Amino acid sequence: MNTYKRRKIASKLMCAAAFLCAFLTLVPLISIFGYVFAKGIASINPDFFTNLPRPVGEPGGGMSNAIVGTLILIGLSCLWAIPLGIIGGIFLSEFGNNKLGTTVRFTADVLNGVPSIVIGIFAYTLFVLPMKSFSAISGAFALGMIMIPTIMRTTEEMLRMVPRTLREAALALGISQFRTTVSIVLRTALPGILTGILLAIARIAGETAPLLFTAFGNRFWHQSLTQPIAALPLQIFVYAISPFDDWRRQAWAGAFVLIVIIFLISFISRFVIGLHYKSPSSR
């Protein structure tokens, strides 16, 4: 039989196989979204966003404190992890072709692989023990530690992708190294860096283990950042393993809200940076 026909059949088969594999990878994702949505939507109501958790047996109640708590924890973590990660990434890409750079890169990769619960213990020893209290700060420290390697390494990769000729063009205009790095190189790489930051946020938003002995959770509103604070993943964890139907329904709702929060953060930042890029002169 002629080989052309054989090749054509093989090509069709491989195409079908590739399509099938692509489809299969989507199945878990779609079923998770669908399942969480279906289970969670029933318990979503205004009370869920405005009320504190109620004791067992009392109907109603919500997760308002956990939603706000999670946003605060994400915000606090970003506050220190984003600047540190970006500056670290700049160091690695612009000045990191030496022993120190290699060491930092290696350390970041190792840190990236450390189980998050270990990072939680570290934050516990460093913050909770001396302060004699669980706190939002210690939680944000642990979460930030998880973010930094991702942000640092993506920043480095993205900066390295900015062509040499662009840096040279800026330097040749008599623009200082600092200004060139910040206003030309960093700005050119910004969309990629933002993607790294969003990935890091998405990852920590759902982290539970490191919060168990840092943020700890709180059934009430926290009074200050040095006190235990509620967080969605913790609340979901406690409610999901409880024997009460009402709580378990609320756990699904919490999971749904958590996914929506991550989606919104990612959507809004992309929208903002999209605007920024369409009209480059309106800084």
Added chain:
Amino acid sequence: MEERVRVSNLNAYFGNTRALKDINIAIKAKIVTAIIGPSGCGKSTFIRCINRLHEVVPNTKVSGEVLLDGEDIYSPDVDPIEIRRKIGMVFQKPNPFPVLSIYDNVAAGLKLNGVKKKDYLDEIVEGSLRRAALWDEVKDKINASGVSLSGGQQQRLCIARCLAVKPEVLLFDEPCASLDPISTSKIEELILELKKYYTIVIVTHNMQQAARVSDHTAFFLLGEMIEFGKTQEIFTAPKDKRTEDYITGRFG
């Protein structure tokens, strides 16, 4: 004719390789000096030594003197940033800043050095674009991205960007290498216009181009300057056998 740049015993290194060997050349004001020679002979390296851009590549070194109006640009108390403002550079591939608008591309050298006055910036941007023969083509889309232009327009944008910082010397590193013939001739016309105001050094692969635009020509080979003189003499009566072989197309 007044002398603007004098290079004496210039050597440039990449690591331990010597890319330029004892170059001596005097560049006169307000004329076009062309640098020709086969690929890899050190043409780019040479002009990158004139605006102190060679040193931004890691592990490089320069020795010798480059005098700009009698002052050594490599003396330890000279700030390379000042030198780069006086000596502009246009690269082989057009490289406008992709995240900046046409306006901001031209204004970048001033804005990023702290100039904020809007009127002043507007005036400089328009003046530079006019001088680069690009104003009429972009005046209605001054806020569009710089990379939305054609290759030839991008290269003229890069020229305008240089002019905005008010340099005295302009260095062109094969500015037409990636352009079509029509864009090339526009750039050549522009260079002839610009030489009324600036001292120009142009690296080119194209010998007809050197003949068309330059007054003086230097021929480089393997990191050495073989011959330097009036363009017409270099092309009609070269003194060195190697120059003759190159311009008659026997190698290169």
